[in-house]
Amino acid sequence: MAHTPRSSDHRDYQRVPRVVTAMARDEAHGASVAPHHHERAQLLYATEGLMRVQTDAGVWILPPRRALWIPPGVVHHWSSLSKVTMRTIYVEANAAKAYGDNCRVIEVSPLLRELILALLDEPIEYPLPGRGEHLAMLILSELAAAETVPIAIPWPRDRRLVAVCTAIMADPGSSRNIEQWADEVGASARTLIRLFPKETGLHYRQWVQQVHLAEAFGRLAQGHSVGAIAAALGYASPSAFSAMFRRILGKTPQHYLTEWRSPLTLHPA
Template sequence: MDAATFTPHFDIPEQYAPDAVHPVRVRSRPMGVATVFGFHQHPWAQVAYTSEGVMRIEVDDTTWIVPPSRAIWIPAYVVHNAQVIEPAYLRTLYVDVSVIPPNLSECRVIEVSPLLRELIVALDVDDDTLSASREQSIVQLILDEIVRSESLPLGVPLPADKRLRALCEAIIANPKAGDSLEQLALDVGASVRTISRLFRNELGSSFSEWRQQAVLAHAIPLLSQGQSLSQVASELGYTSQSAFTAMFRRAFGKSPREFFKETA
């Protein structure tokens, strides 16, 4: 989706729009399940942070899952869609382009450190209650923490080729189906060789690597809702809880229990 076809979307109350005087603003509100914002863009960057609940963020070529106590960085003018897939308490930081740090030109899901969490809360007050110097210090620390935050592999890239796109969307819709690559390729009218080549050329990964990302995108909301590891493993087509946990640990460097313990 081409950002040039969109008009900047000023859908927020004026007091939340960042500027040179207040370069980072915070807006907090509960969001009900199935809330959909629709594709839009802003002339500022933003950080969508869910202290509770799960969100899905989409751009043209990737979909991201944002679990509790994680956040997604969205650069200015990136056309995106947001959907609440589990009731969430959303804090959105709007960041003026004048203070955006370098190397933040792409969307990414990040860890929210305890310090970053408290800094967001500290800035989430009426401007009149903060001195200019204190606000400046908090803003600088927030930006430093965003730059330092670990990026999480929670994006599922989507291709442009229509055949591969149809195959990928079928897996996202039903990751448990367990169809072989041969059957999936047949369903979209392509050979296995062609599909394998498209995965490498368009998505930079193998079919199995991409499928693992799609499985993780489904696993995160289920685990955040409190479903047991055995339930989630079974729902996503794994033969055992240990096999699912091993896959999760390879992706995140920690077990599901360790990952979600950090949200407590």
């Protein structure tokens, strides 16, 4: 039986009398959505494509198999870095309290992906009790078990630091050091060194490494080789880049490259 086309307007999902709702939306490369917030929490997720998401607190690059948990009321905006097939869910605010009040990147398991897709086959206001309700409860269970991926780019407020961070995001492979950035924005290197942990919670090199990790995930998802990524990000060798990657994430980039080139399945070998 054919379903009535689902709305692709997020506002139509905020007051549906269901704990979990799911929305499908496809976007072209370069699409963007202005700053906004939701009454519900959102798991911002795309089965294909790359998204960049920003709040006042940080920036995240989301490839497939990664999703961003956005608590209710958090103002955010996003843009597509490629063609995107968004398959996102909204969680009622009271139920969302169990999953934290900070934005965080989670690993989307094959099961969670399939549950989200299955819920999209149900009516927006699915019958209670019924299959949709069971899918929703399983989605909440998978969210509770989901692994948090420690990739976030904290965003500063100081205008000098914003200028530096914006330039680094635009050219993450830049070889400029903090003294050169200081000259460019009219501050001393000592001032920038002090501002980075004060404004972002990270020292300069740690912040740059988070940018490199986010950029690497995006390039890995696009099928770039580890050697090409290391060169683009200014590392002396692929092994130097891989060592940084593994030190922070506990896995090598080769692990993710192999995983993302493999077909997604509920029962991976």
